[in-house]
Amino acid sequence: MSRRVSSPPAGDRPPPASPRDPAWRRWLPSVLVAAAIAVLFGLSAIRTPSPAPDDLGYSAFLTDVDSHQVKSVTIESSGRATGALINGHDYTTVIPAQAGSALLERLERAGVTVTAAAPATSSPIWSTLLSIALIAGPFVLLFWWVRRLGRGATTQLGGAMGVGKSKAKVFDTERPNTTFGDVAGYAGPKAEITEVVDFLRAPERYRRAGAVAPRGVLMVGPPGTGKTLLARAVAGEADVPFLSVAGSSFVEMFVGVGAARVRDLFAEARKRAPAIVFLDEIDALGARRGGSAMVSNDEREQTLNQLLSEMDGFDPAVGIVVLAATNRPEVLDPALLRPGRFDRQVTIPLPTLAERAKILAVHCRDKHLDPDADLQVVARGTPGFSGADLANLANEAAICAVRDDRTVIRAADFDAARDRILLGRREGSNVLLPGEKYAVAVHESGHALVAALSERADPVAKVTILPAGQTLGTTEQLPLVERHLYGEDYLTDTLAVRLGGRAAELVVLGQGSTGAANDLAQATDLATKMVREFGLSAALGPIGYPLGGSVFLGGGSELTSRPFAEATQAAIDNDVSRLLRVAEKQAVDLLESHRDALDRLVAMLLEQETVDGSQVYALAGVPVPVDGPGAAVAETVAPRRGGRAVPPRDRTRGSGMPARSGAGE
Structure with a gap:
């Protein structure tokens, strides 16, 4: 049931929403349609003719003239004639050309008003x-x-035609708002980066001493530690142009495009020298070249070759410095890492306790904190968190406050946020059957009691049987100090703690359960590393066969070729099994000798569902570990008494029964 909680995935920010169209664009089509209809009706109204005049034959016209029924006549040169009758009606007729002057005299005798008009x-x-x-x-x-x-x-x-143009973002006059003040901690990496910026600002200081600027600075470290943030801070601090481009933007399906973009990038940098070029995720561009034609990639290798030649080609006195960032340095080509190209490799590790407190302070600048929210205590409970994780923690704590309709963030909000990030959403214990609830209480009591009775194990912070995410219960441990080296005694006690849940099931229930599956997997992995990598096996002696994989991303695989014989593999398996059996016997012996404390802890868990670490030590009859003389228990064992302290993600065994294979199934 032990659960090693892995780092939460970096929250991919959703792509920015496209700007909404202005309001007038939504009603413009309706207005245009209405205008078109109005114009059509207007034209039809204009074109509607007036009542048509009566058509008279020429003979009828002469009859009306003789009978004095014609009032006026207008004769056009085309022979068409129009006019009005005495009764007010209009008429029209056609006068033949042979009528001549006789018709005019006849009209004059009848008193008709005669008008001549040109044709329209x-x-x-x-x-x-x-x-x-x-x-x-x-x-x-x-x-x-x-x-x-x-x-x-x-x-x-x-x-x-522009496929070979570089896609670099150039910050000339408008620089990012990020500065070194926004990068908390990391004094060493910031000093090296600041030195590069200082050289570009005042190169004469270094020339007098005969020094030249490094051609390249490679920043390596786990994801989320702030490599890109440092580069943005350089852009904000430097008084020189800053060209930023991602390594993936050089990768194209057409051979020669990536190399052309590299040439264009450095051509732009030379125009703006002194300048800084930042290549983010350079492993997409500078991965190790294949040694066989069967696995070679012409486009990627040409791009890498062009980058190598460009970094060799510019004069250091010009003032072009290349910054690069990656979390996979082991895949980079050796030719890229040699001096003269990337002269410096700056490692940006996970932040320490003091740095985590400073990073939390940066991310809580615009937040209202309650007086009980001590960022130093929060930082103590988050070993193994990166800067991105801490930013996510502060944001989740603010969300927890919003859920309670508050604007002030309390310490309990940070505790709930850690639970949410590491374990998932908390559920009530009523989701378990009575038999399952009792089995989980026994299992977690075994973890906690073995940890409290083991001299070298990390102190117990809290035990709970409230399900969360994929775990049905959790035993949380917080180290007193941040370790960098682990002794054999510490690792042996760690194995016993991880098998403490199964040992409690054997002691109390008389049988194991599927709830120990995750504990067994983690314990087997640790024992295998002790034998195969750490040289802690008396049978095999001082040998090491690491699994390999990414330095910062993990991912070691057994599928790689084994550099040892089958007999060695059998010896490794036997010694791993021996270590696990010894650890299980140690846990069973401790629990059998403290059976009364185990039963009381199980009853307390069934009643309270969450038990603080100090109560576990009181039941075990051992003093609570403290960090130095006079150290406060509340600050060294559990960040928040009675709260939801969360285990560190790499050195803490939070117990967790997989929800799909919990006790009692």
Whole structure:
């Protein structure tokens, strides 16, 4: 049931939401449709003709003239005549060309008002414009469509023609707001980076001593420790141009594109020298070249070769410094790491206790903290946390406060946030069957009591049977100090603690359960490392066969070729089994000799569900470990008494019964 909690995955921030269209764009189509309908109705109203005049034949017209029924007549040169009758009606007729002057005399005798007019040759302006629009409209739409297609093709062509351009972000006048003040701790790495910036600002100081700036500085370390943040701080502090580019932006499917982008990047840097070039995740660009043609990659190798030649090609006096960051230094090509290219390798490790307190203070600047929220205590309970993890912790604590409708963050919020990050959401113990609840209480009591009775084991901080995430119960231990070396006695007691849950099941229940599956896996892994890597086996002696894998990412695999014989593997298996049996016997002996304390701790867990570490030590009859003379128990054993202290992620055995294989199944 022991559970080694791994680091939570770095929270991928969601891609930024595309900006919303302005409000006027949403109602613009409706307005255009309404305007078009209004124009159509207006044109139809304008074009509606007035009542048509009566058409008269020429003979009828002459009859009306003789009978004095015609009031006026307007004669056009085309022969068309219009006018008004005495009764007010309009008329129209056609006068033949042979009528001549006789018709005019006849009209004059009848008293008809005669007017001559030229034929109408012009039409209203709106009619002309409409005709032009109807004729030219289709051609305009066709021209717009062709132009749009051409613009898309031009964009694609421009992308293809500019495929060799570097995608670096250049910070010339507008620099990031991040400064070294935003990077808490890491005095050593900041000093080395600051020295590079100082050289670019005042190179004459170094020239007088005959020193030249390093060509490259490689920052290596676990994910989330602030490598990119340091580079952004350099951009904020430096008074020189800063070119930032990711290593993946050089990787393309076309051979030669990556090399062209590398050339363009350094050409831009030379134009702006002195300048700083930052290559983030350089392992995507500078991975080790394949020694066989079967596994070679022409594009990636050409890109790497171009980078090597560029870093050799510029004069150090020009003032171009390359900063790079990676969490996989073991995959980098050796030619990239030699002096003259990356002269310095700055390791950025996980922060120490003092650095974690400073990092928490930076991330809590804009937050309101309750007086009981001591960041030093929170930092003590978070060994193994990176800077990104601490930022996530502060944010989760603020979210916990918001859930309770508060703006002030309390210490309990930080405790709940650690539980949430390391173990998952807490559940009530009522999710377990009565038999399962009792089995979990026995299991966790075994872990806690063996840890309290083992001299070299880390102190117990808290025991709980409240399920969380994939665990049905948890025994949390917090080290008094941050260890860098582990003795054989410490590792042996650690094995006993990890098998303490199974030992309690054998002592109390008379049988084991599937709840110890995770404990057995972790104990076997530790015992295998003791025998195979640490040389702590009397049978095999001082030998070491490390599994390999990434330095900062883990991932050692048994699938790699074994550098030893089958007989050696059998000896390793036998010694691993011996270590585990000895550790289990040690745990069983401790629990049998303290059976009364075990039964009382089980009853206390069933009643309270969560028991503090000091109560465990009181039941065991041993003093609570303290860090130095007069140290406060509340600050060395558990960050928060009665709260939800969370185990460190790499040195603490939080017990956890897998939810799918809990006790009682």
